[in-house]
Amino acid sequence: MNGTDSLTPEDLPNLPALLVRNAERFGQRRVALREKEYGIWQSVTWQQYLEHVRDFALGLIALGLKPGETLGIIGDNRPEWIYAELAAQAARAVPFGIFQDAILSEVGYIIDHSEARMIVAEDQEQVDKIIDLKAQLPRLEKVIYTDPKGLWDYTDDILVAYAEVERRGRELHRTQPDLFAQKVRSIRGADLAMVCYTSGTTGNPKGTLLTHANIVSMVASLNEADPKTPEDQFLSFIPLPWIVEQTMSVFSALYVGYTVSFPEEPESALADLYEIAPSRVVASPRMWEGISRQVMVKHLDASFFKRRVYDLCLPIGYRWAEFKFAKKNPPLGWKILYGLAYAAMFRALRDRMGFSKVRSALTGGAALGPDVFRFFHALGVNLKQIYGQTEVAGYSTIHRDGDINFDSVGKPVSAAEIAIFQPDAEGVGEVISRGPGLFQGYLKNEEATAQTIIDGWLHSGDAGYFTPDGHLVIIDRVKDLMHLKSGAKFSPMFIENKLKFCPYIVEAVVLGHEQDYVTAMICIDYKHVGKWAEDHRLNYTTYSDLAGKPEVYDLIQHEVLRVNASLPEKARIHKYLLLYKELDPDDEELTRTKKIRRSFINTKYAQEIAALYSDTEELPIETVIRYQDGKTATLRTNLIIRAVKSGRVDPERSSLKGFRKRGRRGT
DSSP, X not given: OOTTSOOOTTTSOSHXXXXXXXXXXXXXXXXXXXXXXXXXXXXXXXXXXXXXXXXXXXXXXXXXXXXXXXXXXXXXXXXXXXXXXXXXXXXXXXXXXXXXXXXXXXXXHHHHXXXXXEEEEOSHHHHHHHHHTGGGOTTOOEEEESOOTTOTTOOOTTEEEHHHHHHHHHHHHHHOTTHHXXXXXXXXXXXXXXXXXXXXXXXXXXXXXXXXXXXXXXXXXXXXXXXXXXXXXXXXXXXXXXXXXXXXXXXXXXXXXXEEEEOSSGGXXXXXXXXXXXXXXXXXXXXXXXXXXXXXXXXHTSOHHHHHXXXXXXXXXXXXXXXXXXXXXXXXXHHHHHHHHIXXXXXXXXXXXXXXXXXXXXXXXXXXXXXXXXXXXXXXXXXXXXXXXXXXXXXXXXXXXXXXXXXXXXXXXXXXXXXXXXXXXXXXXXXXXXXXXXXXXXXTOHHHHHHHEETTXXXXXXXXXXXXXXXXXXXXXXXXXEEOTTOOEEOHHHHXXXXXXXXXXXXXXXXXXXXXXXXXXXXEOHHHHHHHHHHTTOXXXXXXXXXXXXXHHHHXXXXXXXHHTTSOGGGSEEEEEEOSSOOOGGGTSXXXXXXXXXXXXXXXXXXXXXHHTSSOSEEEEXXXXXXXXSOEEEEEEEEEOEEOXXXXXXXXXXXXXXXXXXXXXXX
């Protein structure tokens, strides 16, 4: 039996029922979950998985959780998170997730908005957040902690240990052995499965209401387009409050029955990826960009022989990828060349990244730049774009194997109907969709619901068009599309993605709406630029000091010239500056899923933006920096505004080639 067993939402109307089915199918014979603790992978079978969910569900009932009430979960990706989520559903309650790095105001808003009576918190850090907010959350009655470390001397009566809740559940199961099964059987497909909060690009997060039928129907449709089997392995490292990760770690895993592994810590995810070597990988565009930057930086720092092999093999990989994108059978000569390149470099490189066994790699949540896309296909990684929203319970489109267009987000899955609303002469308009995954509305926000669902169609707010062969191309958010005073249109996101395909740029904000020309605010990658500075014997103290160095501006200018060479003349960057800090979700500049909050940035950095459109070459800055521990400091610096000189990129000075060689001689 595999994941294509013709199951429908009517057959399996709820997620806990899928867990019961898998426990019956696999019992103790197959591993469902795996977690790394103290360097050792601990396995949980499907039967054990079911028992944990059953005990916790009954424990929640014993604590007083009632049908229809909400249960919040905050922490890193752990088996206990998924146990709590499914247990709440089995108890006829509604779970929701909170990003573990959310600041107090975000945590307080979501808990209060959801009217949660109980919260499952992973550790002391998360417990402290909630206790600090206790006075603002009068409905909150219990905080269930999973990791007791550091909490032994806490005496607040709101606290209860996760193990204690399971113990109460086991006692209830002994006295009422049929209660759990009765609860699961009573859940209907139209019942709410979860409240999934959006990333909040335009304000406070909105609570998206999703039913079991919404979720199961979309997961079944996704599995038709991207088939999975119980033999698949998946590593869960994207935050679980995000619908992208929910779809893979919870929904699809329950539907198909494959194994989900959890890293020891978020910081060890890439090392654990190497150990697990999963067959399925899903990562955000920011993570794919980060991995590509790491590869490029290591290439720059490699020995002469390894750099030479890389420089010879990568163009072969790019040409091979072009054959795939064009759906052409490569000539015998290119097959031999690619086979040699794969043996010489790509196989070892894929293994080192943890992609040696990957059959399907996905990216979603935002557009991934075509340069990054081509790079991974050159290495032989089957990277595919997905597109969807929380409001449609996951993914609406996906690239199929053998039908990949890196400019697009693939073709619609069978359960999604997608159209272009009010297209212009070029076919570009707002992307709208409908289908069985369409959400039930926003929690306590009828106005936003009415603005989003119009005549049964979800209005995404994304601008896009269909290609002649049926691929959906997303250009940008409708409200983010820009035009110069001359009338020339451009997509800032497209230019930003090109800039980020560079080992030294971690984020960029492209500007120019109703201006005379395009400009950019760029955040350097502190780690990689710092390594470059050390190689060049360039002294620096802080991020802002490093970002202000003329030599670093020279380095970044070569990347701007590289990007400009691939853009229409009117969309080219004329000026740029290097920000004195990285954009940060804690400063409200990015969402928790690392999307740019443009309206906020336009307000916060109004002075810097104005300088980009003036004759100023240097701007005195005095601003307050907030550190992770909550402390603040005043930063005073002079911000350089650099005009981009016209000209071609010198290959001997490009960051992608030659800098390491020059660094050995000094600057």
